Amino acid sequence: DGGITQSPKYLFRKEGQNVTLSCEQNLNHDAMYWYRQDPGQGLRLIYYSQIVNDFQKGDIAEGYSVSREKKESFPLTVTSAQKNPTAFYLCASTRDRQYFNEKLFFGSGTQLSVL
């Protein structure tokens, strides 16, 4: 079955450490997104990519980095510059580049916590 796979499900970060969250999709979707979810805050867009080798900052990109070297993969790195990284991270995709009227397909998320 096609879908989005996020790994790991749980991740712990030590002080000063960079960690990378994986997101892989086999839906052949062009556009991919990373959202951060905090309790009672809804979803906030971190980064998005409409095509391979191109990505744009969302509303809360500071302290995060991404790459899009392959169509099916969009990893997110939480750097040591992100001082409050504890949150639930969701990866999503849409079929094509004109995406804002389309259904978002979501992965099952990664819970990141600070040790």
Added chain:
Amino acid sequence: AQSVTQLGSHVSVSEGALVLLRCNYSSSVPPYLFWYVQYPNQGLQLLLKYTSAATLVKGINGFEAEFKKSETSFHLTKPSAHMSDAAEYFCAVSTTGGRDDKIIFGKGTRLHILP
């Protein structure tokens, strides 16, 4: 600028009772409107989407929503609640037409079903 407001961070209804989750939006152009559902520790799933074809939109699991332009509302309803409806629900708004357009999520409403 677009925005969306969900009234009530928690709503409790008895099993079999009417479910009403409120969403109001702000948009300077005709919007696309969405309701998503999130079960614990999972990603979001699309319940329904308004794209101007019809003001009453039917979705999955017996949910529906009515677009009311005069009230700038897109409330979600279900005639009879089931225990399996317990989840968090997100209203979202988007527009299309520009590189900077994006989807904005509300802060969510957690629905509790009382036996």
